[in-house]
Amino acid sequence: MINTLNQTARRIPAYTIYIAGIALAAWTIYAALATPDPAKVLERDLGTRGLQILIATLCITPLRWYGVNLLKFRRALGLMGFMFITLHFLTWMLLDLALRWSEILTDLTKRPFIIVGFLAFVALIPLAVTSNNAMIKRLGATRWKRLHWLAYPATLAGAVHFVMIGKVYTLESALYFLAVAGLLIARRLKSRKKAPQPA
Template structure:
């Protein structure tokens, strides 16, 4: 069954994700402009964009475990998912900067310094930035696969930063943000375990 799914996925191109993926942004802004997002549409848009970005980060983290444990190969979609995650996080940030604070840099800086959830959120964005810039074949060739892979481990720290940002953003200890945090920690532990096994297997192979 999994083999048939993988065979079918080989025929599915990744490029439509770049077209379909950003469409929810247009829809969210439409809902906001037509007063369908409650009393504070800007906050609603910000939070939904951030949540979609976090969901896409989680989706990217799940690709390796799915291939390893379920035999489902989604590697060809990983770059598109990662870039869409960065896109949503960026639009989330720009919505806060431009629409919410109206580029009041004194207020923005005060918020970054004094509000921990904004501090950790900005940290997560900065961690994603070099990943987005180097998510292309030219960067892989210039950096070399080993260095490129090391750089892209920043995804783990960015994912944790995003989850903590979400937990601190909401008021009180709500279930949904904690589920995302627990899920991301679990996925990171699984990735670490997979990597450790690869290192051990490689070491034994060289020793043999």
């Protein structure tokens, strides 16, 4: 089963993730326009899709521990997640608050769930900027890997933002938070096992 999955993955070009991501974004926008409150629906759905894609990106590493190799798709998934989160942020600024800068600044300094979400977005920016071979070469593999560890706290902050948005906590929001927290803990435990033991 795992061999079949890996063989199928090898035949699928990584660029199909970009095509699928852009198509999903277009569909999300189109579907939101048919609702009574397009801005709110679009803002919510873009953020949700972005969080889901980022969680899927984080799953690629633990899947490798069990023999499933989807590493070739990780960069594309991460960038598509960042695209959705960027569109979510722009929707909030342009459509929800209509570039009313005083309200935007107030939200960014006084509303906790907005602050957490903005910090998550800011943390994703250097990851997106350095998601190319040239930056890996420029930073060096060790520094690049250390920087990209930010994907975990950034996605966790995104999950916390999602939880804080709802006035009533839902099973969906709890599952997102638990998924990211579980992935972060699993990665930390794996790193400790690989670390050399003191003599």
